[in-house]
Amino acid sequence: MxxxxxxxxxxxxxxxxxxxxxxxxxxxxxxxxxxxxxxxxxxxxxxxxxxxxxxxxxxxxxxxxxxxxxxxxxxxxxxxxxxxxxxxxxxxxxxxxxxxxxxxxxxxxxxxxxxxxxxxxKMMFVGKIEIRAVSNVHRTPWGDLIKAAKTALPCWNVDTQVIWDAFRSFNQARGNAEVPAGYLLGFMRKWRAKPNQATAGEIRGAAGHNPTPQETEIIDMIKAAPITNRHFHASDLCRAIGSAAYAGRVLAISAQYGCSTFTATLVVHGQAVLEGEITR
Missing domain, CATH: 1.10.10 (Arc Repressor Mutant, subunit A)
Structure with a gap:
């Protein structure tokens, strides 16, 4: 039956x-x-x-x-x-x-x-994905699908925007302007990033593109505050400087480096660790 x-x-x-x-x-x-x-x-x-x-x-x-x-x-x-x-x-x-x-x-x-x-x-990874079309995954039809599909995949604890940035960078490095949507699910199934590599800049480097000085700077700051402790870091920093100041820092970093909110949050945590505001 x-x-x-x-x-x-x-x-x-x-x-x-x-x-x-x-x-x-x-x-x-x-x-x-x-x-x-x-x-x-x-x-x-x-x-x-x-x-x-x-x-x-x-x-x-x-x-x-x-x-x-x-x-x-x-x-x-x-x-x-x-x-x-x-x-x-x-x-x-x-x-x-x-x-x-x-x-x-x-x-x-x-x-x-x-x-x-x-x-x-049903899993609607059908159709074509235009690699250079939209950088913000939440303005595409793929954001919700990535969020739903990753729950039982190796990238389950990686931010949806980071996965999208990594997928686009991977294909851009290979000159792909458009790929079947199923490639995105396959990319997620083969995810091999380590916790402190889960940023768009590092994934670009792994995909064959050498990180720019700005990307290297972001990576170095993020390494000071590992992604696995991000919730504790956020709570500690909010207690230290206040929620409004914390949100302001995240927005400022996002605007300065042109990165996602998730990546900017990790940078803020790393800066706070380096400056002694919170502990690692």
Whole structure:
């Protein structure tokens, strides 16, 4: 039997579970990919961090683990794995419903198959991408797709704008003015940047373009404040100088170097570390 939203939802409602576990199962169902490649996932798989699931459920992490254990031991057979490293999202599947038996007395209505039939729920990396058209990814149709697809890919913790800048630079270095949209997903799947290399300037260098003096200056400042600690650095610096001053610095750096807000934020953090305003 072909998996559908309605079929799995019926199995969820027919399975004896606590009310909270039923809610968690439907949240996971809502995130399932119904087409191979959607969100960078295999068909039938959903990706979440435990923190995001706890927030959606409104429960502590300890309670969430109990609910996940309940689903795992139930007839749904929920199982999870983390194949992309410690800090990547967990991948979830309803193992017991991957091979559902036919249900002759229950015919799925049209709305049961909405997730697998509507184009908005499929990976829409189709068409052509003009490499030199727009530098701001959020002014293109590709921004939301990159954000959705990267959740289970090696670049899951890299800013969407940085991925876009890297992709454009990679193709510009090869003289490509236009490429199939599928190349973007392939580029994300092969991402190999280290945490402190996740800037447009460094990726340009890796793609065959020697960094300019300005790019080198940006890289050196960013290295003083590793990307993995950026949230702590932001909080520390806001406490030290105030939120308004912090936002002003980011805007000033973005205007000075012509870089994305994400890159400018890392530069501000690096400058603050170098000047002793915050610690590394």
């Amino acid at each position: 072909e998996l559908t939203t309605g079929a799995i939802l019926r199995r969820i409602t027919q399975t004896p579970l606590s009310a909270a576990a039923h809610k968690l199962a439907t949240i996971i169902l809502d995130g399932i990919a119904w087409k191979d490649g959607y969100n960078g996932l295999e068909r039938g798989t959903a990706a979440f961090t435990l923190g995001s699931l706890a927030d959606k459920m409104g429960v502590p992490r300890q309670h969430l683990n109990l609910l996940l254990a309940e689903l795992a031991s139930s007839a749904l057979g929920l199982f999870r794995s983390k194949p992309h490293g410690k800090f990547a999202p967990w991948l979830f599947r309803f193992g017991a419903v991957d091979n559902l038996e036919p249900e002759p007395n229950h015919v799925s209505a049209t709305d049961d198959t909405s997730l697998s039939s509507e184009s908005k729920n």
